Amino acid sequence: MTLELVPPDPGLRTRLLPSDIAHAARAVARGGVLLMLEQDGIGRIRLQWKLTGAGLLISLRDDGPGRLAADALTMHRLADRVASLGGAVSLDAVPGWGTHITVELPLTTRQALPADALHALNPRELQVLEQITEGHRNRNIAEALQISEHTVKYHVRNILEKLKVDSRGEAAALARGTRRPLV
Known part of the structure; x- marks a missing residue:
C-alpha cells in the first residue's frame, strides 16, 4: 500500500x-x-x-x-x-x-463550554454525558446505568438540546473542555 x-x-x-x-x-x-x-x-x-x-x-x-x-x-x-x-x-x-x-x-476552534453550562443538566444527564465522553454507545450506557436504551436516547436528546450542540461528539468535546468534574 x-x-x-x-x-x-x-x-x-x-x-x-x-x-x-x-x-x-x-x-x-x-x-x-x-x-x-x-x-x-x-x-x-x-x-x-x-x-x-x-x-x-x-x-x-x-x-x-x-x-x-x-x-x-x-x-x-x-x-x-x-x-x-x-x-x-x-x-x-x-x-x-x-x-x-x-x-x-x-481555522478557529469553538469556545470551551463554560463550567456553569453543565448546571442545566440534571444528575442523570451528567452521568450519561460522562459515559458519552468515555466513548460508550447507548447500549453500554444503558447497561452501566441500569436503565433502558430508550431512556438513554431521551437523556442524550435532552443533553444535546441543553448544551446547544448537534452531536454526541460535540457534547463530549465540550464536556472535556470544562474544568468541572461531571459527577
Missing part, C-alpha cells in the same frame, strides 16, 4: 495554522487513512491539505473497492470528531472506483 502525501499549496506553507487545528487535522487525517484501510484491496491512498476561504480542506482518496459505508461505526467516530471541531465531513464511495473523504475544518 502506498500513501501519497500531496505537498501543501503555497498558501498553507506561508500561513501558520493554530496548533490545536493542526493537531486535530493530523488526527482526522490519520483516522481517515485508518478508516480507508479497513477495506481490502487498497493499493494507494492520496492525502492533501488545502486552505480555503472558510478553513482547512482535507482530502483523502483511495483506489480501493469503494465499499466504505457512511453508517459504519468508524465513520461515525470520524464524523463526531470533525463535528466537535465545528467542521463537516463527506464520504463519496463508488463501487469499483474507490472512496473519497472530504473534511472541512474551520
